[in-house]
Amino acid sequence: MEIEKSLFDNLQEFFGFDNFKGDQEAIITNILNKKDTFVIMPTGGGKSICYQLPALMSEGTAIVISPLIALMKNQVDQLRAFGGNDSIAHFLNSSLTKSEITKVKEDVTSGKTKLLYVAPESLSKEDNVNFLKGITVSFVSVDEAHCISEWGHDFRPEYRKIRQVINGIGDNIPIIALTATATPKVQFDIRKNLQMTDATLFKSSFNRSNLYYEVRPKKNVIKEIVRFIKNNSGKTGIVYCLSRKKVEEIAEVLTINGIKALPYHAGLDAKTRSDTQDKFLMEDVEVIVATIAFGMGIDKPDVRYVIHHDIPKSMEGYYQETGRAGRDGGEGVCVAFYSEKDVEKLTKFMKDKPVSERDIGTQILKEVIDYSESSVCRRKQILHYFGENFDETGCNSMCDNCRAPKTYFDAEESLLKVLNFIQNQGEKFNDQHLINVFLGQNNKDISDYKHDQHALFGTGKELGANYWNSLIRQAELSNFIRKDVDHYGLLLLTETGKKYIANPYGLKFILNNPMEKADADGNDEPHSQSAGTLDVELLKMLKDLLKKIAKQKSLPPFVIFQEPSLDEMCTHYPVTIDELKQIHGVGSGKAVKFGAPFVELIKKYVEENDIDRPQDLIIKSTANKSALKVSIIQNIDRKIGLDDIASSKGINYEDLLREVESIVNSGTKLNLGYFVDEMIDQDRQDEVYEYFIAAEVDSIETALKELGEADYTYEDIQLMRIKFMSELGN
Incomplete structure (x- = not known):
């Protein structure tokens, strides 16, 4: 009873709270009673108080092992503010000077410091171990404990040495391990490695009911992100990317589109990263574009959206990153963009890893793919991954799949085939x-298992891979089978599955609607009519203007603007030269050279017809900084042959021509005469030039038919067309 009273007194005195959340009171009581404690609590659930409050109430100093300097600094600053003095909490890591380390040790030794934050690397240093042996340690807190397990999303080898170091510091020191993301497998690893199999487990629900989950096909992704952020103006958010290069690129695009955004990644110096975090907390910045390390040390309750530009590497990572949205219980929108190309990239990253690590990585990635491609309630899938059963009716349409119309199919017959196969053939096969x-x-x-001779071989061909993948996925979500993640994802029958074989009943599963695939070339640029209805009346006026200008300049219309560009003008209504530059196939050169009468016409048309322009769709883009394109331009300036450039870049001649054509079409003028003269004699050059001057369309196939396939190759005509467009159009 005395502990209970002082608990509430201290909660009020130190933190200003009147009541505990969830299991906090029971967890704190457990650690105060010197018992090992294992806490699994989602982001925003209040984990830090579970070790901060008992540390403040205990004799001696609590050691808090944390993986990130930013996280330590953030919590130490908060505790100093609560406690009213700087000695109450310290961190000990590589960022401190010798004099600062001396001050920390003096405060700890004198008993002023109640919490000492240590990185796992610093903990194992011999001089630190010797120092900690000489003080009273109240308990050890292992924060982000999933880092212990190779199956966790942020595996840190140093975490596996923690128990050994604790044993070296003293006997019978209680441990509290905390994590926001732990599958049953990760939970087992944490207990085993920390030698705390008898620890009291406190596991909260992983359900964050205020978060809305959505997966979109990765198509025109940069444009989608800009539009989303502009539609949520005034709200703060995080955009996660896998690479530093993409972080910089997206941050730059957001900035030139009038969004207050900053990049954050490990390649930036410590001061820049710290300043960026402070600006985000103080709301001087609206959006942070970051690699996944960002946010671990940020306690910002009102992040309103988290966008994943790339597919996350694991469900744990995805849960942790999306968990940074809506920590105050308010709105939190989580949008992930998915494409098969992302999967291919992540698979390639794993190729050079040891076999065991690669097998683990493959299983972890497959869960993300299944989540992204499935039509089942997203929340149900996330919670199932963490060992929690969830009735999708409780989602309350807080995911895109629950909001979308469903198609159901009778699953009984197919499910029985799957379950019987597993039972009869042995539990030694995965879903594939x-x-x-x-x-x-x-x-x-x-063939090794003679399954090509099995009665079921080929019997489900007409239903397709999507059907069987969906069926097996939902059989797992409904607990008829489970995956043995330790052994290559082999499918095992559960008791529920065995009972179903004995007493089957009618059952309906959701038919997967295959996700619309992103463009094969992964192009982020908008295509004609990609974002609105075509204004047919304006299109006619633009075509008339195009013909008029073409006649004045004695040029074919397609040299000035091609039809897809006109189509896009009739969707986006650009009324300035800057806006016209963003239209696909226009570029800076053509916009300046030919654009004025077009934007003048569009502006007048918009005013006269009182058109509400979709300005959020006119996305300003950064100049194409592709290293390949820059290198091609530089080599052409040096008059190096295109075939030699292709060879030096490891691409074929046809692919290089496509790159050169793309450069020219974006408005850059290239002087290709030196190479054309080498490849095509002057008479044939004149003939092709005269053909295109008079042509109504710029089709290479049509030109070949007119000029004779015996005299020209496809590449000859393409090369001449590029030269023609460059000289007259740019």
Whole structure:
């Protein structure tokens, strides 16, 4: 009873709260009673108080092991503000000077410091171990404990040495391990490695009911992100990218589109990163574009959206990163962009890793793919991953799949086939093996087990891979089967599955609607009519203007602007030269050279017809800084042959011509005469030039038919067309 009273007194005195949240009171009581404690609590659930309050109430100093300097600094600053003095909490890491380290040790030794934050690397240093041996340690807190497990999303080898170091510091020191993301496998690893199998487990629900989850196909992704942020003006958010290069690129695009954004990644110096975090907290910056390290040390309650530009590497990572939205219980929108190309990139990253690590990585990535491609409630899938069963009716349409119309199918017959196959053939096959059996796709594994001779081989071919993948996924979500993640994702029958074989009943599953694929070339640029309805009346006026100007300048119309560019003008209504530059296929050169009468016409048309322009769709883009394109331009300036450039870049001649054509079409003038003269004699050059001057369309195929395929190759005409467009259009 005395502990209970002092708990509430201290909660009020130090933190200003009247009541505990969830299991906080029971957790704190457990650690105060010197018992090992294991806390699994989602982001925003109030984990830090679970070790901060008992540390303030205990004799001696609590050691808090934390993976990030930013996280330590943030919490130490908060505790000093609560406690009213700087000695109450310190951190000990590589960022401190010798004199600062001396001050920390003096405060700890004198008993002034109640919490000492240490990075796992610093903890294991011999002089630090010797120092900690000489003080009274109240308990050890292992924050972000999932870092212990290779199955966690942020594995840190140094975390696996923590128990050994604690044993070296003293006997019977209680441990509290805390994490926001832990699958059953990760939970087992944490307990085993920290030798706390008897620890009291406190596990809160992983459900964040205020978060809305959505997955979109990765198509025109930069434009989608700019539009989303502009539609949520005044709200703060985070955009996560996998690479530093993409972080810089997106931050620059957001900035030139009038959005207060800053990049954040490990390549920036410590002061810049710290300043960026401070600006985000103080709301001087609206959006942070970051690699996944950002946000770990940020306690900002009102982040309103988290966007994943790239598919996350793991469900743990995705949960942790999306968990930074809506920590105050308010709005939190989580949008992830998904494409098969992202999957290919992540798979390539794993190729050079050791076999065991690669197998783990493959299983972890497959969960993300299944989540992204499935039509089942997103929340149900996330919670199932963390070992929590969830009825999707409780989602309250807070994910895109629950809001979308559903198509159901009778699953009983197919499910029985899957369950019987697992039971009869042994629990030694993964989902892909079963899908290959039903689709009749033979390979070495199939033939080795003689499954090409099995009665079910090929019987589900007409239903397709999407159907079987969805069926097996939902069988797992409904607990008829489970994956053995330790052993290559082999499918095992559960008790529920065995009972279903014995007593089957009618069952309906959701049919997957295959996600619309992003462009094959991964192009972020908008295509004609990609974002609105075409204004047919304006299009006619623009075509008339184009013909008039073409006649005045004695040029074919396509040299000035091609039809897809006109189409896009009739969707976006650019009324300035700057806006016209953003239209696909126009570029800076053509906009300046030919654009004035076009924007004048559009501006007048918009005013006369009182048109509400979709200004949020006119996205300013950064200049194309592709290293390949820059290098091509530089080599052409040096008059190096295109075939030699292609060879030096490791691409074929046809691909290089496409790159050169793209450069010219974006408005850059290239002097290709030196190479054309080498490849095509003057008479044939004149003939092609005269053809294009008189042509109504710029089709290479049509030109070949007119000029004779015996005299010209496709590449000859393409090269001449590029030269023609460059000289007259740019």
